[in-house]
Amino acid sequence: MKILSDNPTAVIFHRNPQPSSEALALEQANYLSRYEPYYASDSPTSPENRICSLANQDRYAINAGTIYRAASFTVDLLATLKSISPALVHARSEESGLAALRLTKELDVPLITTIDERAAASELMSDAGPFLHRVFGSLRKDLQCESRLFVTSSDFMRESLIERGYPEHRTATLPVGVDIDLFKPQPVDPKDPMVLFVGRMVEKKGVSYLLQAMKEVTKVRKDARLVLIGDGPLLNSLIDQAIALDLPRVIFFGSRDAEGVRYQMGMASLLVAPSVMDDSGDSESIPRVIAEAQAMGLPVVSTYHGGIPEIVQNGQNGLLVPERSIHQLAQNILSILAQPSLQREMGLAARQNVCSNFNLKLQTARLEEYYAEAAREQVWRQASR
Numbered sequence: 001m002k003i004l005s006d007n008p009t010a011v012i013f014h015r016n017p018q019p020s021s022e023a024l025a026l027e028q029a030n031y032l033s034r035y036e037p038y039y040a041s042d043s044p045t046s047p048e049n050r051i052c053s054l055a056n057q058d059r060y061a062i063n064a065g066t067i068y069r070a071a072s073f074t075v076d077l078l079a080t081l082k083s084i085s086p087a088l089v090h091a092r093s094e095e096s097g098l099a100a101l102r103l104t105k106e107l108d109v110p111l112i113t114t115i116d117e118r119a120a121a122s123e124l125m126s127d128a129g130p131f132l133h134r135v136f137g138s139l140r141k142d143l144q145c146e147s148r149l150f151v152t153s154s155d156f157m158r159e160s161l162i163e164r165g166y167p168e169h170r171t172a173t174l175p176v177g178v179d180i181d182l183f184k185p186q187p188v189d190p191k192d193p194m195v196l197f198v199g200r201m202v203e204k205k206g207v208s209y210l211l212q213a214m215k216e217v218t219k220v221r222k223d224a225r226l227v228l229i230g231d232g233p234l235l236n237s238l239i240d241q242a243i244a245l246d247l248p249r250v251i252f253f254g255s256r257d258a259e260g261v262r263y264q265m266g267m268a269s270l271l272v273a274p275s276v277m278d279d280s281g282d283s284e285s286i287p288r289v290i291a292e293a294q295a296m297g298l299p300v301v302s303t304y305h306g307g308i309p310e311i312v313q314n315g316q317n318g319l320l321v322p323e324r325s326i327h328q329l330a331q332n333i334l335s336i337l338a339q340p341s342l343q344r345e346m347g348l349a350a351r352q353n354v355c356s357n358f359n360l361k362l363q364t365a366r367l368e369e370y371y372a373e374a375a376r377e378q379v380w381r382q383a384s385r
Contacts, residue, residue, distance in 0.1 A: 007036045008087035010371055013103075014041040015096040021116075023258070024288060025092045028177065031364040035371055038084055040077070078106055087375045088112060088148075097147055098139045108382070110148040110374040115166075116157055116285045141165070148374045151367070154307025157285040174367060175310070177360030178291045185297035185351060186266030193224045193337045196268035196298075198261055198289045201232030204282050206274035206303065208234075208241060209326050213274070215245050216330035221337055225249035227264055229256050261289075265296045269343060270336050273302040276323040286311050294318075295354040299346035301332045311358065317350035 012029050014022060022041070029037035081103070089104050090112045091097035097113035104111040150171040152158050158173050195214065199205045207228065214226050226247070228238075231254050242250045256264070265271070271293035275284045284306040291311060293300055300318035302308050303325075312318040319335065321328040336343050 007034060008375065009038050009084050010035040011081060011084075011086045011089045012037050012039050012041070012092065013089050013096050013100045014039070014092040015099050021092065024176070027179065028360065028364055028367065031177075031360055032368060033365075034368045035087065038081075038086065040081065040089075078103070081107060088371055088378070090114070090371075091147075093117065094140070094143070097143050098136070101139070101142055101146055104146075108378075110378045111146060112149045112151065112370060112374055113143065113147045114151045115161060116153050117282075148377065149370055151370065152285065154285040154310050156283075156307035156310065160283075172370065174363060174370075175358050176286050176288045176291050177363030178288070178295045178354055178358055179360045180295050180355050183262060183265075183292045183295035183354075185347070188266045193221060193269045194267055195224060195226045195333060195337075196229070196264055196271050196293075197226070197273070198229045198264075198271070198293075199273070199287065200230050201235040201238055203234065203278040204276055204284060205230075205232075206276040206323070207238050209276070209324055209329060210272055210274045211238065211241050211245060211247065211250070212326045213330040213333065214247055214250065216327065217333050217337075218248060220334055222248070224333075224337060225251070227251050227253060227268070229253045229261060229264060231255045261292070262296070265293055265298060268293075268298055270299045270301055270333070272329070272333065273300060273308065274323075274329055275303050275305045275308060277305065284308065291354055291358045294350035295358075297347035297351045299336055299343055299350060301329065301336065303329075311353070313349075313353070317346050317353050 010029075010032065012025055014025055026039075029039070086107060086109055088110045089100050089107070091100045092114050094113070094115045094117060097111065097115070100111055100113075144166055148170065150161060150166050151174045152161060152171065153174065153176045155173050158171055161171050162168050195217070197205075197207060197210060199207075201207060210226070214224075217224050226249065228251065235252065235254070239252055242252075253260075253264070271290065273287055273290055275287065277283045286307040290300050290302065290308065294311070294317060300312050302312050302318060302320055303323045304320050305323055309320060312320055314320040319332040321332060336346070
């Protein structure tokens with residue numbers, strides 16, 4: 001396939017993407033103005049006219065886990081990517097970076113790797129055996145040496161990567177970006193106060209604590225309702241918990257597309273993101289849904305967790321509590337529901353925070369500066385051989 005553009009090409013390389021991370025990668029790529037994106041992904045949602053599928057690339061199983069070969073690409077994939085003469089490869093996860101190592105050497109282009117997982121790729125595979133962990137460890141050292149730059153979305157996550165051995169001088173914070181023209185305040189005046197949660201139904205999202213907090217909230221505000229958007233392995237048990245708590249006004253919507261999420265944000269009084277460190281030690285960086293809610297003028301009630309204090313300033317654009325603090329979570333929800341003026345003030349501050357610090361257009365421009373710097377350095381290296 002030929003890219004019909006005078007701009008250099010950036011290959012967006014994504015192995016096994018989660019829907020949310022794939023959506024973010026595609027949205028950011030669409031905002032590139034100095035580089036033309038070309039997707040190498042095994043996701044069916046990538047644009048058909050700009051995709052090189054990874055679905056049939058070689059892989060092999062070790063015990064219950066899987067690991068991709070260091071040379072995990074076919075001759076056809078290599079030929080296709082060579083035909084577009086990319087300026088660089090941008091791997092969108094640690095696993096993707098591991099798989100792209102040999103590919104970038106064959107293409108003779110720099111590798112940039114985005115990592116937003118606190119746990120290493122091998123650590124996320126709970127059933128992986130010791131041999132698999134050793135192989136991942138060896139590949140990770142290669143990645144730490146070879147990737148030109150590591151990008152992550154929060155200072156919290158950057159420090160975590162440095163602790164795991166990623167080079168400090170080549171690890172940069174690039175906060176999440178939101179389309180502020182798409183996510184913007186809506187002129188809606190809902191009849192009843194609405195508390196909104198958006199996220200996967202997994203332990204680290206802290207939904208169980210939110211349900212317990214809403215039991216306290218509804219004792220004071222019987223008109224308050226809770227809307228939860230998201231799917232995941234804990235969904236059924238959380239529904240059972242809501243029934244056991246006899247919560248009168250709780251709606252589990254399951255998964256919703258971006259338009260459905262924006263609609264519910266337009267109806268909400270506030271967003272609650274009660275994140276916690278889970279039993280495996282996994283934590284959040286900056287949940288993108290917080291930036292989206294702030295862009296729409298919603299105050300956020302959340303926790304002192306991961307990178308969240310980098311976007312939610314306590315008392316300014318939201319309220320923060322320690323993890324698992326059910327009573328304090330309930331009190332902060334009630335405080336915002338009881339004070340419309342506070343809700344408006346925090347909502348305005350939240351919108352300004354995103355426009356200044358989490359604007360997708362501005363963040364993508366910063367990413368392109370990283371691209372350009374890596375490409376210039378590669379040219380210098382090639383010339384000095």
